[in-house]
Amino acid sequence: MDDVLTTGSATAIFGRAAVRRHLRAGTWQRPFRGVIVTHNGPLTRDQLERAILAACPAGSALAGPTAAHRLGFQGFAPERVHVVLPAGAKQPDIDAVFHWSTMLDSRDVLLNREPRMTTLERSIVDAASWSVSKARARVLVLAAFQQRLTSVRRMRDALSRRGPCRHRAVVIESILDAHGGIQSLPERDFDEIRVLAGFPKPERQAPVRGPGGRYFLDVWVPQLNLAIEVHGTQHAAIGQWTSDLHRANEVVIDGRRTLAFSSFAIRHERAVVIDQLRRAAGLTSTDVVPPKPIYGPGEYKISPADGPKVEGSVPTGAGPRRGGHTLVR
Structure with missing residues (x-):
């Protein structure tokens, strides 16, 4: 799509003089530094997401609930745009939710798709780990299976590369529970x-x-x-x-x-x-x-101190470690 471009791409296609002329005339707009939109109307959700990504460092990708929604995941459209940046990259000063990762190669990012985004499985795992509660994390994972968008093998593969993350134990439980019962x-x-x-x-x-x-x-x-x-x-x-x-x-x-x-x-x-x-x-x-x-x-x-006689039992152990890291492996 050529309605959202980096300034460099717009200059290469239309020429520097034409870009400046459209911006001065108000027929084009610059929503973020280094980004040109070739119209002067309100941005659609699609255009906003692509404009935010264009303003981010090279190698960034739409991620989590934003990428999952683009890939057909229904019922959990996010209010804000989520972007994952390469580890160590500086985030732009724009209104979006930023995360960082060292795992942004072809196994976790759809390199041949525009805009650049994480795979569905990686997006679901990320969205679950970024959730505020274990219940929300579980719902996201199970919904992906309910909507027949993924498989246990692909989800486990994505999680294996994710490294330590919040709600990891619940994500694992939910993947197993997709088989039911x-x-x-x-x-x-x-x-x-x-x-x-x-x-x-x-x-x-x-x-x-x-x-x-x-x-x-x-x-x-x-x-x-x-x-x-x-x-x-x-x-x-x-x-x-x-x-x-x-x-x-x-x-x-x-x-x-x-x-x-x-x-x-x-x-x-x-x-x-x-x-x-x-x-x-x-x-x-x-x-x-x-x-x-x-x-x-x-x-x-x-x-039990009193009451019916019962057998011995084994505790389930501690729940998933709470909290999380900004850097995703």
């Missing part, structure tokens, strides 16, 4: 919650026969007549969504009670999950005393 959860995640809730040991992937054949329950607690479903991502495919709904209906028709949680809730909203599990089991706050962690040599156990 409790299979993507470490067994200890649900087991620790079960112990804290005072639940007996359940059956996992319990087979059940229905009119349409055999299917499996993520978690089945026969003592409580309770099935628990854990969803990794919501409705990633219409066919799978329909199948899951049919299966849920069969569970209820068969006389079983059912609870459903997201894998994000299992990992990060445990208080809510434990509360609902306890109430589903008919327990009150006085029925189960919150277990106290007991640390021993090389092991971790959960032991």
